Amino acid sequence: MTIPALNHEQREQALDALETDEFDVLVIGGGVTGAGAAFDAATRGLKTAIVEAQDWASGTSSRSSRLVHGGLRYLYNLDFALVAEALRERGRLLTTLAPHLVKAQPFLWPLKTPVIERAYSAVGVGLYDVLALAGSGGKKTVPTQKHLSKAGAQHLFPDVRSDALIGAIEFYDARVDDARLVINLVRSAVRFGATAASRTAVVKIQQQPDGRVTGATLRDAETGRTLEVKAKSIIMATGVWTETTESMAKTRAGLKVLASKGIHIVVPRERIKAQTGMFLRTEKSVLFIIPWMHYWVIGTTDTAWHEQLEHPVPTSADIDYVLEHANAVLASDLTRDDIIGTYAGLRPLLQPIGSDEAKSAKVSREHTTMEVTPGLVAIAGGKLTTYRVMAEDAVDVALGKQAAAERPSVTKDTPLLGADGYQAVVNRRGEIAARYGWTQERVESLSDRYGSEIDAVLALVDADPELGKPLQSCDWYIGAEVAFACRYEGALHLEDIFIQRVRLNSTTPDRGIAAIEETAAIAAPILGWDEEKAAHEKDNYRHRAEAELAAQAAGTDQAASEIRMGAADVVDTTLQ
Template sequence: MLKHQTKTHILGAENRERAWKTLTTQEFDVLVIGGGIVGCGAALDAATRGLKVGLVEARDLASGTSSRSSKMFHGGLRYLEQLEFGLVREALKERELAMSRLAPHLVKPLEFLFPLTKRYWQRPYVSAGIFLYDRMGGAKSVPAQKQLTRAGALRMSPGLKRRSLIGGIRYFDTVVDDARHTVTVARTAAHYGAVVRTSTQVVGFLKEADRVSGVVVRDSETGAVGEVKAQVVVNCAGVWTDELQSLSGQRGRFRVRASKGVHIVVPRDRIVSESAIILRTEKSVLFVIPWGRHWIIGTTDTDWNLDLAHPAATRADIDYILAHVNKVLVAPLTPDDITGVYAGLRPLLAGESDSTSKLSREHAVAQVAPGLISIAGGKYTTYRVMAADAIEAASQFIVARVAPSITERVPLLGADGYHALVNQTDHVGAEYGVHPYRVRHLLDRYGSMVHEVLSFADGKPELLSPVDAAPDYLKVEVVYAAAAEAAMHLEDVLVRRTRISIEYAHRGVDCAQQVAELIAPVLGWDEATLDREVALYLARVSAEVESQRQPDDESADALRAAAPESRTRLLEPVTDFAR
């Protein structure tokens, strides 16, 4: 056992057993339900206020919405048109904080081209909006906008049709690997004392008189059941918010409406452009985002009333994206160009409008019952504000004095020392025998924890070689995911700790066996478990690919939902555990 595996932010198998015992034998000030970005942020906020915090997640960290976004940590330029000035200002402040202080290793500036298509009025209109956008959040980490002629815009993005624009505006926003960021927030919370446990499903609520006093949890791996006592429970379950409110026996003060967003991933050489591109559609906007050696293109915005855990992309969704992006491309994309597809659900507050694209992205916090707080809505970028608001609302049920939120001054793990290491890339590479470009890749995923990651290859130099069928990733990253980042299944590694499932045309199938063999000794798998994990992943990919050929949500959902779960003891929420 490596010495550093005793560190609190190491979320491995040993930590998992200890966490179950702690959760079921001690009382917490705050128990957070949900391992998405808001739940992890709430755990970090509460822990850094000095509170005793537990976080439980039924599946994996970021397994829902927080791994399926547009990969942008942005203010939401389009919300200016909807006059959501407060939301945009708040989000832009958070964007600046993330880039400059909290997570510079994860949140990166990104150059955008806004193609102009209308003469006379559009340039001053859009310029004024981007001017506000640049100023509202106190942005200091990105350059101001730049006006471009048609020739200038085409120099930035030669892959656009000349007739598709009359000019352009260059501006800056940001890009982030949402799943990696969420995992880092969770590990930072653990570093400050939060007890974080995945594969731990809430199946009931504990009550004393009319007050919620904790939850009943079930281990999604073993089926073991236990009770977790807390002064206050905070429901950060995203699109599952209504289910948890119902499980508590309360209706709640708001409902959450799921809106499906689909993205496609294509190789970088399919679109010739130096920058990201933002395109207007009749319903919303379409982003073309550089993503390593790929482009991510999306998104759609449609109601979803089916399986919340596995939203399915349809052929209609994919055709919609291709049709709109192909309107402006010199070389049209075809379905054969697509290496990956993913679908996510936005947890929108219901009731503001019949159209999901017009639903507010503001968040709401409400007391569902004494001792139970729910938070929903919002957007990924404002997770820290949402988390602080949730814990502030929860503080009324905590006996001890609760300190104010300080997370705007708490860098995430890997942030401190990151900039210095960027300047020492060659030295780090020489120390470990790794090419400097590999070190840069690792720095942008782990920041100053790069030494910790590479130390898992001590005495095992073969781990410093790439995964055979996914050479963007080193084998040591796979081992680290299982040993330190709470990955418990092959799916967790291929889909969230890495992005192999969308970055390679084989969707992870060609490296599933090798990756499973790398993590098997870390997680204590025998041969039968290893074979089962590979078979489950192959079934998942097959179901996803087949669902993406279906014409409608219902048929796509039926195929995707038929794939077996890797967490075999997951239950539908049941009320007979409530007591």
């Protein structure tokens, strides 16, 4: 079976098509909203293009809490419609759209008082369950809440502090590899005819004298090549860069966003003894303790960010904040020595006029879609879980009411790549493990990343058995995953592999430095690197990783940002 490929050859063909063809829709921004919009437009039969200034998912969409969730905390703000919408989308992702990427995840909500808190928490979680059932037509997509005694909670989460709870409520949400979801969306859009090019920045919006958009001027960051693309409409899904992209055109209206930084720390799985995750409300935001395959992700914060937007980084104070709040409930007593990774992302929150930035956690997460000038649509706000609804809204506005009614969205029922046939892969896990001499855990990990596309990964191993071996520096991954990233998932540079695909940048103490040589050895022949190019890639990523490690020791956002920006980008994205 031929599967959609994002790679160097495909990208060159895409750039040529951008220069010669006229598109119904051009999407600017390769995060989850933009990728979703490209998928939505392509599946409606529209001639669609999508460009991204950096790598796919390199912004907010690879730096989330890695959750697909309804937003339990929003019930306390009485945002019932927002929660109901998110729970509907959670159900679709779990059952139809991406069951290989999105998995049900139990959480404990610790209770401090025996009667009142349990009562109102039970009502809140109960409403959460009711909204989820209603959104899925009465079909249960995750288990409903359970009330636990103190002993019951400690049985599921042995490392909870004895004085941190008198009982708990167990409830379910879902987890996701955020970057892989985005890359999958882009490839799924390509499957239905979309033209896609990463590292391709929009530098100008083309308009007629009356303001109507006719296309855009693009710059290929890899070569410096400039090209013109014609498009009947443009969707700007650029997150925290919304105002920057709006400024490229003469507009009659616009959206303003507040960049709010959220950071996470990563600790080894064995460091916390528990069978579930944990959800806590803090004075500034919420704290999730989320189990992943080999580690725990703990976060997040919610603070205004005023530095450069391309490379947000945690500060020493951010890390202390997360550790302090985690240790308030964990008997594990985590220290900095336990941290194997950190990362920071910027939420694009819609900013009301006269908002108090210190209270960014209270800014609405609901999205807004607006035609800022004829043919130019801006969308901002929202969250990863509701990307599909945001994408549908953006394409509807771009088309206009009549055309949207004639060509409605079909993404509610269109599985992403790897979803179709996923259950058959699950049924074959034992046979695959035996054939390749892998553990069940490894096959489960591969099938949950690639779904039914695992056969393409296995084909790489069949062609070169060395690719079936674990990476020496981190045996969570096999060499074929590096090769797959370069052949099919659009990785052009070492940083693309380590940050968005084989995710060692945020899950190993040295941010993947130990894996540079073996990873480059696999990537170089596929990407056509000579010795000089390979050396540049290795040096560039090493400098980046070292700068990120140094930045997280700084005490302020400004100092951390300056340290991080001391490492040069692998190519000039023109974002700043």
